Each structure stands twice: as C-alpha cells, then as structure tokens.
Amino acid sequence: MTNIRDVARIAGYSVSTVSRVINQQNYVSAATRSAIQKVVDELDYAPNDVARDLSRGKTFNVGVVLPHEDHPYFTQLIHGITTAAFAAKYHVVLLSSRYDADLELNYLEGLRRKAYDALIFTSHGLPLSQLAYYQQYGSIVICEHPRNSGLPAAYAHRRTTYRDALVYLKTHGYQRIGLLMSRPIAVSATSQATADAYQMVFGQRPSPEICVTDVITLADGERAAKTYLQRGQHFDAILANSDDIAIGVSRGYQAAGEPVPFLIGQEHQLSGELAHLPTIDHYFKKVGEHALQLAISGEKKTIAIDSRLITEQ
Structure with a gap:
C-alpha cells in the first residue's frame, strides 16, 4: 500500500514538504506543489485519516449522546451542533442511548479510548457525577444546568x-x-x-x-x-x-x-x-451551537440562553 514516504521518495522531496502539500498548507512553491501533486495523482495516493489524526492527537469527532430524535428539543439541538461543527471542520457522531446507562457508559469509555475528542450529552440517564468523572479523558458538555457537577454546560433558562x-x-x-x-x-x-x-x-x-x-x-x-x-x-x-x-x-x-x-x-x-x-x-439551535463550541474549546464554563414566552402568533 502506498504511503507518504513512497510519494516523497518518488517526487524527490522531504516527507514534511509532501505533508504540507497534501494538507494544503502554505510555504510551498507553486512548482514544488505541482510536482508533488503529479506523483500523488499517479500513485492514486490518499492519506490515512486515522493515522493522521493519531499524529495530531485528535480525531475531530464529537460524539452527541441523545436518547431519541423525535422531540424538537433534540432535533433543534442537533441542528445547532451540526451547524457549528461544520463551520469548525469537526465531524458529529450521533450516539443513540434511549437513556440506557450501559450504552452511555460505553460512550464514555469511547472517550477514554480517544474515539472522540469530546462528548455532548443532550440528556442522560447516568448521574452527573459519573459524567464528571470522565472529564479526565476529554471534554464532556451537558445541555442542562450543571448544578455542582463542575461540567461545562450550555442550556436554556426554562x-x-x-x-x-x-x-x-x-x-x-x-x-x-x-x-x-x-x-x-x-x-x-x-x-x-x-x-x-x-x-x-x-x-x-x-x-x-x-x-x-x-x-x-x-x-x-x-x-x-x-x-x-x-x-x-x-x-x-x-x-x-x-x-x-x-x-x-x-x-x-x-x-x-x-x-x-x-x-x-x-x-x-x-x-x-x-x-x-x-x-x-427555548432557542435550542443556539444552545446546540454553544455546546459544540464548549466541546471543542475545552472551556469549563456555563452558558445559559434566555427563552421567551410568545403569546401571539
């Protein structure tokens, strides 16, 4: 299987220079970029995303735990999360839970194994204290008032x-x-x-x-x-x-x-x-956008969004 070292050897450039071309980074001349791209095309080379992510120490995946998608609370949250993730070039992995504690624990173990950079719990069956324990392995954000859990949170004032x-x-x-x-x-x-x-x-x-x-x-x-x-x-x-x-x-x-x-x-x-x-x-789309930003930034803070009663439509 062709790897980046094969491309570098055939093109006659260093692995780091080939990497900059493949990842569309600057500091490479047009002539060098063209020569390397020609070899990439001839070899039909595609970078291994898993290996690349491991070298960066990030997966660019955010897991979103949700019990179901039938209620607008969840659909609007997901809309906000995916909109913000697209802008930040992150992938969203939807993780169905049905409030099953074993499933939720499995997703937390996935964070521990670096399957995700962060988890967003739109709702949960496990206690907040158990979610908080797993913060040592990655960012965990909840979509409700965090009380004294110490978890980052984005939620609507209800x-x-x-x-x-x-x-x-x-x-x-x-x-x-x-x-x-x-x-x-x-x-x-x-x-x-x-x-x-x-x-x-x-x-x-x-x-x-x-x-x-x-x-x-x-x-x-x-x-x-x-x-x-x-x-x-x-x-x-x-x-x-x-x-x-x-x-x-x-x-x-x-x-x-x-x-x-x-x-x-x-x-x-x-x-x-x-x-x-x-x-x-409750402006849950906005809540979702803030939840994603907290997840990828690692900030430990709480963001509360004001909601509004509308009496005439």
Whole structure:
C-alpha cells in the first residue's frame, strides 16, 4: 500500500514538504506543489485519516449522546451542533442511548479510548457525577444546568418561561391545568423545572394526576388527551411540551367530541404558528451551537440562553 514516504521518495522531496502539500498548507512553491501533486495523482495516493489524526492527537469527532430524535428539543439541538461543527471542520457522531446507562457508559469509555475528542450529552440517564468523572479523558458538555457537577454546560433558562406561561394562564382565569412531560419529574431536569414553576405560581407541587409522561410526539399528545378523558379529568388549559404535541392534544379532544382546553405549546414550531398557539421558544439551535463550541474549546464554563414566552402568533 502506498504511503507518504513512497510519494516523497518518488517526487524527490522531504516527507514534511509532501505533508504540507497534501494538507494544503502554505510555504510551498507553486512548482514544488505541482510536482508533488503529479506523483500523488499517479500513485492514486490518499492519506490515512486515522493515522493522521493519531499524529495530531485528535480525531475531530464529537460524539452527541441523545436518547431519541423525535422531540424538537433534540432535533433543534442537533441542528445547532451540526451547524457549528461544520463551520469548525469537526465531524458529529450521533450516539443513540434511549437513556440506557450501559450504552452511555460505553460512550464514555469511547472517550477514554480517544474515539472522540469530546462528548455532548443532550440528556442522560447516568448521574452527573459519573459524567464528571470522565472529564479526565476529554471534554464532556451537558445541555442542562450543571448544578455542582463542575461540567461545562450550555442550556436554556426554562424555569422563568415555565413560570411566565403558568402566570399567564392563572391571570387569564385558568385554574385546572394539565402538564405534559417527556419523562417523570423524579428523573428529568426539564420536568423538575416545570414542577418547580407550577409550585411557584400555584403554591403546591403538581399532583401526579395532572401530569402525563412519555409524551414525545404528536401521537403521544392524542394519547394524553384520551388519558385525561378516560380519567374523567377536565382541564381549563394544558401546558404541552411541544407545539406538535399540543396539536395532538387538540385532535384527541376533537375526536372525542369534547371541548379543547386552552393550549400552550413549546419550541415555536410551524404547527403552532399555523394554529396561532401561544408557545415557549427555548432557542435550542443556539444552545446546540454553544455546546459544540464548549466541546471543542475545552472551556469549563456555563452558558445559559434566555427563552421567551410568545403569546401571539
């Protein structure tokens, strides 16, 4: 197999000069560049990316751990991460986890083995303390408040806009409010933020009966509506965890011939705009861009992005 030394020997130049030509670096004359490129073409030589990365001590790969891609939280984050990675000439490797602790640990071991330069956890099943332990092997960034973990983080301020949304409902006379969440309050920082905001506004923790979890897609929104109706629960309003999900809730009530509660969505999706739904925009694309920059820079800092309640569309 042809290697860079073969190219250098045949072209009559040093390996370092050939390397500069192959990597399109400066400090090589046009004549030298042309002569070396002619030999490269004749030998059909292509550099070994793995060997090159090992010599640089970097893979230029960033692993992005995500439990699923169905919710706009993840799709918008990935959009931001990949946009920033493309600009920085990094590769993004999507690592599906389904909140499986063994899979997440395997990805952390991959960081230890230098399969990636960094990992971004868009969400996680493992405790933050275990993620923090692996920082000795490479950069690890999370997309939530880091608390006292010491992990770099890029995340959206959620409690403030959740509170704003619930205050909006309360001041408009809505008292019986349903809450839709992707995961239970006990294991999800996002669900905890929703519950904390509810307590701030209504003076008590939300009861389990008003919360429906495992709600990720539009179809899940329809299922949530059916769940409430089967329980005989009647709400003035529902805070859904995406605009698409809110549309699913509306369909569920309409299919049952029941009045549709007032709905607030999240993530400022096209479906919400078309239906003129109030929504919360967390600017997750921007969060993803900052997460990537933290991952490749190795900076140990926290970046919090302000979100916004949009009441008229």
